[in-house]
Amino acid sequence: MAKISAREIALQVLKAVEGEGSYAGLALNRILEKYRPGKLDRAFATELSYGTLRFLKTIDWILGQFVKQPLEAQTASVRNILRLSVYQLLYLDKVPDSAACNEGAEMARKHGHPGAVKFVNGVLRSIARRKAGIAFPDLSDDPIGHISIKYSHPAWLVERWLREFGPEDTILLCSANNMPAPNTVRVNTLKSTRNELIERLREEGLAAKETAYAPEGITIEGFLSISSMAAFREGQFQVQDESSMLASRAVAPAPGATVIDACSAPGGKATHLAQLMKNRGEIFAFDIHPHKLALIKENSVRLGIDIIRENAGDAIRLPEKFYGSADYVLVDAPCSGLGVLRRRPDARWRKDPGQIAGLVKLQAEILNSASCCVKDHGVLVYSTCTITREENLGQVEDFLVRHPEFVLEDLTPLLPRVLDNDGTMAGGYLQLLPHRHAMDGFFIARMRKEGIGKDYGE
Secondary structure, eight states: OOOOOHHHHHHHHHHHHHHHOOOHHHHHHHHHHHHOOOHHHHHHHHHHHHHHHHTHHHHHHHHHHHOSSOGGGSOHHHHHHHHHHHHHHHHOTTSOHHHHHHHHHHHHHHHSOHHHHHHHHHHHHHHHHHGGGOOOOOTTTOHHHHHHHHTTOOHHHHHHHHHHHOHHHHHHHHHHHTSOOOEEEEEOTTTOOHHHHHHHHHHTTOEEEEOSSOTTEEEEESOSOGGGOHHHHTTSEEEOOHHHHHHHHHHOOOTTOEEEESSOTTOHHHHHHHHHTTTOSEEEEEESOHHHHHHHHHHHHHHTOOOEEEEEOOGGGOOGGGTTOEEEEEEEOOOOOTTOTTTSTTGGGTOOTTHHHHHHHHHHHHHHHHHTTEEEEEEEEEEESOOOTTTTHHHHHHHHHHOTTEEEOOOTTTSOGGGOTTSOGGGTEEEEOHHHHSSOOEEEEEEEEOSOOOOTTO
């Protein structure tokens, strides 16, 4: 395969996301696999692709100040060459302005008509000369416009967060979402310890260090790809964000227990639960998509876990044979995903406020179904990777009204108290936020079934 530059790879990614509706991560992986660039080009292509998508609203707004015709009037190639180049001019200090302009013009020569070269070169050099004087809408007069444009988030999302968090926290949250997420993995404690794995990874030339809160977590840098690492293939670790690890810690299943993971694929939490259980007991892992069960099985085999039983099934109608059978039930519910925007650079542009009400209804149905499977005195943990109240605490409060046999249970013996900024862990729940905890946004609530519930299925 002919060698192409990191900028050309990034251009292909942007065009795939915009023109084909591809997800950025999948498009990038596919194109990197096709051309197999070296480590430096791979890293630069990733930075260009993800960075441009994160700051897309800011970049398009700035281009609108310098281009007379709408961006939509340009070809997809020219439009995205401009975006890539403006990202370098504004956000990559390591790239000289002259290089960003020259490379943009050369890409226009390759992908556009002769007039496109002059056009792209002129626009980019004008921005390079005048970028220090770019003025965004005033924060006091137009807080939604200021934050959404300067920090590149949808206006509806900024408006929502301003109501919930106020201007300062909204800016910090948007800023955190614009930072690349760390690469975190969970050591497989069935095969190794965290210190042993860190030592091995360092010997192999990686930067590796402990995460701050999850005792199995490691942050790694300097690898070509996860799948190329021998330690991964040997089942020494699983890729997982630190906040997600804490959800399994909140379940805290005992070895030998019966556990249901109601929304399990691809199996990150199910395999973590198995580790905590020392691979003793049974975990019934459900997913509505049968083909995703193969991912759970694949991860289980690689990690040396044999207590997970994959089951194809809809979590809103779990089979009656499981009613009253589980010591622990985990509902890691489908959600709006607003806590992981830093990890999925194009996701913010795919979100719609109208999606949330449907998700709240679905979550409530899953919780109702899952609660039927909890034994008396058993544990039900509800988690999401979002930060909306109606999907999180509001969802739990509504559930407890419908199911008074469940009560929230103290999380302080199970999770690090330093995370408890708002003093909610003793009350049984925790909301993690990227700008406060330096992790993905995540919600965790732990409930115990203390009374006699309604008849199953009601």
